[in-house]
Amino acid sequence: MTAWFDLATFRFAAGEPKIFKTSDILERSFCAKCGTPLMHRYVVEPVGPDRAAIYIGTLDDPSVAGPPKYHAGIESRLSDWMILEPSVTTRRTEDNERIAAAWENYRDQIGDGEAPPD
Numbered sequence: 001m002t003a004w005f006d007l008a009t010f011r012f013a014a015g016e017p018k019i020f021k022t023s024d025i026l027e028r029s030f031c032a033k034c035g036t037p038l039m040h041r042y043v044v045e046p047v048g049p050d051r052a053a054i055y056i057g058t059l060d061d062p063s064v065a066g067p068p069k070y071h072a073g074i075e076s077r078l079s080d081w082m083i084l085e086p087s088v089t090t091r092r093t094e095d096n097e098r099i100a101a102a103w104e105n106y107r108d109q110i111g112d113g114e115a116p117p118d
Helices: 097-110
Strands: 002-006 018-021 026-030 037-042 051-055 070-072 089-091
Touching: none
Parallel strands: 070 089
Antiparallel strands: 002 051, 018 026, 026 037, 037 051
């Protein structure tokens, strides 16, 4: 699970992560010592590089993420593995206008009809 944080106010407690650019629009960061995945962020507009999805299990205090507000990427959820509270809004990845626009722009640039896995 991830929680979105403004990178202007988020700091790592020890060191800086290594970054792997998985596509022209997405970067993933991981611990340089042990390889633990830490976050991912879109590096293009309209999503923008100023926010990142931090994996909440890596936080010293996961409660800073607050309660879940929505579950994105519902199309790949394992329904018998993860049961959500009925009050949590769900949505498909393509229903997020900013992320859908970023992928559309990327597909236009590379001339391919398929988005790469992230």
